[in-house]
Amino acid sequence: xxxxxxxxxxxxxxxxxxxxxxxxxxxIVGFDISWVRQAPGxxxxxxxxxxxxxxxxxxxxxFQGRVTITADESTSTAYMELRSLRLEDTAVYYCxxxxxxxxxxxxxxxxxxxxxxxxxx
Amino acid sequence: DIQLxxxxxFLSASVGDRVTITCRASxxxxxxxxxxxxxxxxxxxxxxxxxxxxxTGVPSRFSGGGSGTEFTxxxxxxxxxxFATYYCQQxxxxxxxxxxxxxxxxxx
Numbered sequence: 722x723x724x725x726x727x728x729x730x731x732x733x734x735x736x737x738x739x740x741x742x743x744x745x746x747x748x749i750v751g752f753d754i755s756w757v758r759q760a761p762g763x764x765x766x767x768x769x770x771x772x773x774x775x776x777x778x779x780x781x782x783x784f785q786g787r788v789t790i791t792a793d794e795s796t797s798t799a800y801m802e803l804r805s806l807r808l809e810d811t812a813v814y815y816c817x818x819x820x821x822x823x824x825x826x827x828x829x830x831x832x833x834x835x836x837x838x839x840x841x842x
Numbered sequence: 843d844i845q846l847x848x849x850x851x852f853l854s855a856s857v858g859d860r861v862t863i864t865c866r867a868s869x870x871x872x873x874x875x876x877x878x879x880x881x882x883x884x885x886x887x888x889x890x891x892x893x894x895x896x897x898t899g900v901p902s903r904f905s906g907g908g909s910g911t912e913f914t915x916x917x918x919x920x921x922x923x924x925f926a927t928y929y930c931q932q933x934x935x936x937x938x939x940x941x942x943x944x945x946x947x948x949x950x
Protein backbone atom coordinates (compact mmCIF):
# COMPACT_ATOMS: atom_id res chain seq x y z
CA UNK A 722 0.00 0.00 0.00
CA UNK A 723 1.20 3.50 -0.85
CA UNK A 724 -0.23 6.95 -0.30
CA UNK A 725 0.34 9.04 -3.44
CA UNK A 726 -0.25 12.77 -3.21
CA UNK A 727 -0.97 15.38 -5.87
CA UNK A 728 1.76 17.61 -7.22
CA UNK A 729 3.23 20.93 -6.11
CA UNK A 730 1.05 24.03 -6.28
CA UNK A 731 1.49 27.80 -6.16
CA UNK A 732 -1.29 30.03 -4.83
CA UNK A 733 -1.82 33.66 -4.04
CA UNK A 734 -2.69 34.91 -0.55
CA UNK A 735 -6.44 34.67 0.15
CA UNK A 736 -6.99 31.78 -2.24
CA UNK A 737 -7.49 28.11 -1.38
CA UNK A 738 -5.76 24.81 -2.12
CA UNK A 739 -7.02 21.24 -2.27
CA UNK A 740 -4.45 18.46 -1.97
CA UNK A 741 -5.27 14.82 -2.72
CA UNK A 742 -3.92 11.60 -1.23
CA UNK A 743 -4.69 8.37 -3.06
CA UNK A 744 -4.24 4.95 -1.50
CA UNK A 745 -2.88 2.52 -4.05
CA UNK A 746 -2.88 -1.20 -3.49
CA UNK A 747 -5.73 -1.27 -0.98
CA UNK A 748 -9.09 0.46 -0.56
CA ILE A 749 -9.00 3.54 1.63
CA VAL A 750 -12.23 2.57 3.36
CA GLY A 751 -11.30 1.67 6.89
CA PHE A 752 -8.11 3.76 6.74
CA ASP A 753 -7.91 6.72 9.06
CA ILE A 754 -5.97 9.54 7.42
CA SER A 755 -4.43 12.63 8.98
CA TRP A 756 -2.73 15.64 7.43
CA VAL A 757 0.53 17.11 8.74
CA ARG A 758 2.50 20.03 7.36
CA GLN A 759 6.10 21.17 7.54
CA ALA A 760 7.14 24.73 6.79
CA PRO A 761 10.62 25.19 5.27
CA GLY A 762 13.26 24.29 7.85
CA UNK A 763 10.64 23.77 10.55
CA UNK A 764 9.06 20.89 12.45
CA UNK A 765 5.86 18.91 11.98
CA UNK A 766 2.41 20.42 12.55
CA UNK A 767 -0.87 18.48 12.69
CA UNK A 768 -3.87 19.90 10.79
CA UNK A 769 -6.57 17.27 11.26
CA UNK A 770 -7.84 13.88 10.22
CA UNK A 771 -10.69 11.74 8.96
CA UNK A 772 -12.01 8.32 9.81
CA UNK A 773 -12.88 7.26 6.29
CA UNK A 774 -15.22 4.43 7.28
CA UNK A 775 -17.55 6.92 8.97
CA UNK A 776 -16.56 10.16 7.28
CA UNK A 777 -16.02 11.74 10.70
CA UNK A 778 -13.43 14.51 10.89
CA UNK A 779 -11.46 16.31 13.56
CA UNK A 780 -9.24 19.38 13.26
CA UNK A 781 -6.48 21.03 15.21
CA UNK A 782 -7.91 24.06 16.96
CA UNK A 783 -5.73 26.58 15.16
CA PHE A 784 -7.03 25.39 11.77
CA GLN A 785 -10.70 25.11 12.72
CA GLY A 786 -12.82 26.92 10.15
CA ARG A 787 -10.04 27.11 7.58
CA VAL A 788 -9.40 23.45 6.77
CA THR A 789 -11.71 20.72 5.50
CA ILE A 790 -10.72 17.08 5.15
CA THR A 791 -12.83 14.72 3.06
CA ALA A 792 -12.60 11.28 1.51
CA ASP A 793 -13.99 9.67 -1.64
CA GLU A 794 -14.40 5.95 -1.04
CA SER A 795 -15.02 5.22 -4.72
CA THR A 796 -11.51 6.39 -5.65
CA SER A 797 -9.73 5.58 -2.36
CA THR A 798 -8.70 9.23 -2.12
CA ALA A 799 -8.58 11.65 0.77
CA TYR A 800 -8.47 15.42 0.35
CA MET A 801 -7.34 18.37 2.41
CA GLU A 802 -8.62 21.85 1.52
CA LEU A 803 -7.07 24.90 3.15
CA ARG A 804 -8.73 28.27 2.61
CA SER A 805 -7.76 31.92 3.08
CA LEU A 806 -4.14 31.07 2.39
CA ARG A 807 -1.42 33.19 3.99
CA LEU A 808 2.26 33.48 3.18
CA GLU A 809 3.01 31.41 6.30
CA ASP A 810 0.99 28.48 4.92
CA THR A 811 3.88 27.79 2.56
CA ALA A 812 4.87 24.24 3.51
CA VAL A 813 5.07 20.62 2.49
CA TYR A 814 1.75 18.95 3.28
CA TYR A 815 1.74 15.23 4.11
CA CYS A 816 -1.08 12.73 4.44
CA UNK A 817 -0.48 9.86 6.86
CA UNK A 818 -2.34 6.69 7.79
CA UNK A 819 -3.23 5.99 11.40
CA UNK A 820 -1.96 2.86 13.06
CA UNK A 821 -4.76 1.62 15.31
CA UNK A 822 -4.53 -0.69 18.29
CA UNK A 823 -7.80 -1.59 19.97
CA UNK A 824 -9.50 1.29 18.14
CA UNK A 825 -6.95 3.80 19.48
CA UNK A 826 -4.63 5.83 17.27
CA UNK A 827 -1.09 4.95 18.35
CA UNK A 828 0.98 6.40 15.50
CA UNK A 829 1.06 7.35 11.82
CA UNK A 830 2.54 4.31 10.09
CA UNK A 831 2.37 5.19 6.38
CA UNK A 832 3.02 8.60 4.85
CA UNK A 833 2.49 10.17 1.45
CA UNK A 834 5.45 11.65 -0.37
CA UNK A 835 4.41 15.22 0.46
CA UNK A 836 3.01 18.12 -1.58
CA UNK A 837 4.77 21.48 -1.64
CA UNK A 838 2.31 24.36 -1.45
CA UNK A 839 3.83 27.78 -2.06
CA UNK A 840 1.83 30.89 -1.19
CA UNK A 841 3.26 33.89 -3.00
CA UNK A 842 1.89 37.35 -3.94
CA ASP B 843 -2.42 21.42 24.10
CA ILE B 844 0.27 19.19 25.54
CA GLN B 845 3.74 20.55 24.73
CA LEU B 846 6.61 18.19 23.88
CA UNK B 847 10.18 19.37 24.44
CA UNK B 848 12.99 17.40 22.84
CA UNK B 849 16.60 17.55 23.95
CA UNK B 850 19.11 18.07 22.62
CA UNK B 851 17.91 19.93 19.52
CA PHE B 852 21.19 19.13 17.81
CA LEU B 853 23.51 16.18 18.37
CA SER B 854 26.89 15.47 16.80
CA ALA B 855 27.98 11.83 16.96
CA SER B 856 30.21 9.26 15.30
CA VAL B 857 29.37 5.99 13.59
CA GLY B 858 29.13 3.32 16.27
CA ASP B 859 28.14 5.70 19.06
CA ARG B 860 25.21 5.14 21.39
CA VAL B 861 22.94 8.17 21.34
CA THR B 862 19.89 9.04 23.42
CA ILE B 863 17.26 11.64 22.66
CA THR B 864 14.81 12.79 25.33
CA CYS B 865 11.22 13.95 24.90
CA ARG B 866 9.46 15.60 27.84
CA ALA B 867 5.70 16.21 27.92
CA SER B 868 4.07 19.12 29.73
CA UNK B 869 1.43 16.69 31.04
CA UNK B 870 1.33 12.92 31.40
CA UNK B 871 0.61 11.05 28.17
CA UNK B 872 0.83 7.50 29.62
CA UNK B 873 2.60 5.53 26.86
CA UNK B 874 0.85 7.28 23.95
CA UNK B 875 4.09 8.39 22.33
CA UNK B 876 5.65 7.68 18.95
CA UNK B 877 9.05 8.42 17.42
CA UNK B 878 9.76 9.24 13.78
CA UNK B 879 12.89 9.60 11.66
CA UNK B 880 13.00 12.11 8.84
CA UNK B 881 15.69 12.55 6.20
CA UNK B 882 15.98 15.70 4.06
CA UNK B 883 13.31 15.89 1.37
CA UNK B 884 11.57 12.75 2.63
CA UNK B 885 8.44 12.00 4.61
CA UNK B 886 8.79 10.96 8.25
CA UNK B 887 9.18 7.25 8.98
CA UNK B 888 7.64 5.62 12.03
CA UNK B 889 10.21 4.00 14.33
CA UNK B 890 8.50 3.44 17.67
CA UNK B 891 4.89 3.48 18.87
CA UNK B 892 3.39 2.98 22.30
CA UNK B 893 6.62 4.49 23.71
CA UNK B 894 8.61 1.27 23.28
CA UNK B 895 7.15 -0.93 20.52
CA UNK B 896 9.44 -1.23 17.51
CA UNK B 897 7.65 -0.74 14.19
CA THR B 898 7.96 -3.67 11.78
CA GLY B 899 11.07 -3.40 9.66
CA VAL B 900 12.92 -0.97 11.94
CA PRO B 901 16.39 -2.18 13.00
CA SER B 902 16.72 -3.42 16.57
CA ARG B 903 19.43 -0.84 17.34
CA PHE B 904 16.53 1.59 17.84
CA SER B 905 14.73 1.40 21.17
CA GLY B 906 12.24 3.55 23.03
CA GLY B 907 11.49 3.90 26.71
CA GLY B 908 9.66 5.90 29.33
CA SER B 909 6.09 6.70 30.26
CA GLY B 910 4.11 9.58 31.69
CA THR B 911 6.10 12.73 30.98
CA GLU B 912 9.62 11.57 30.09
CA PHE B 913 10.60 9.40 27.14
CA THR B 914 13.80 8.37 25.39
CA UNK B 915 14.82 7.18 21.96
CA UNK B 916 18.14 5.34 21.96
CA UNK B 917 20.21 4.27 18.98
CA UNK B 918 22.78 1.60 19.90
CA UNK B 919 25.60 1.66 17.39
CA UNK B 920 24.83 4.63 15.15
CA UNK B 921 24.99 3.78 11.45
CA UNK B 922 25.63 6.18 8.53
CA UNK B 923 21.99 5.91 7.46
CA UNK B 924 20.82 7.04 10.92
CA PHE B 925 21.95 10.63 10.46
CA ALA B 926 18.60 12.39 10.27
CA THR B 927 16.12 14.43 12.31
CA TYR B 928 14.03 12.64 14.93
CA TYR B 929 10.61 13.72 16.20
CA CYS B 930 8.45 12.54 19.08
CA GLN B 931 4.64 12.73 18.90
CA GLN B 932 2.02 12.37 21.64
CA UNK B 933 -1.37 10.90 20.76
CA UNK B 934 -2.99 10.70 24.19
CA UNK B 935 -5.13 13.74 23.47
CA UNK B 936 -6.00 12.81 19.87
CA UNK B 937 -7.13 14.74 17.87
CA UNK B 938 -5.23 17.42 19.78
CA UNK B 939 -2.00 15.55 19.14
CA UNK B 940 1.35 17.33 19.08
CA UNK B 941 4.91 16.84 17.87
CA UNK B 942 8.19 17.69 19.51
CA UNK B 943 10.45 20.25 17.88
CA UNK B 944 12.90 17.68 16.54
CA UNK B 945 16.48 16.55 17.18
CA UNK B 946 18.98 16.66 14.33
CA UNK B 947 21.67 13.98 14.50
CA UNK B 948 24.75 14.88 12.48
CA UNK B 949 28.09 13.24 11.82
CA UNK B 950 30.91 14.39 14.08
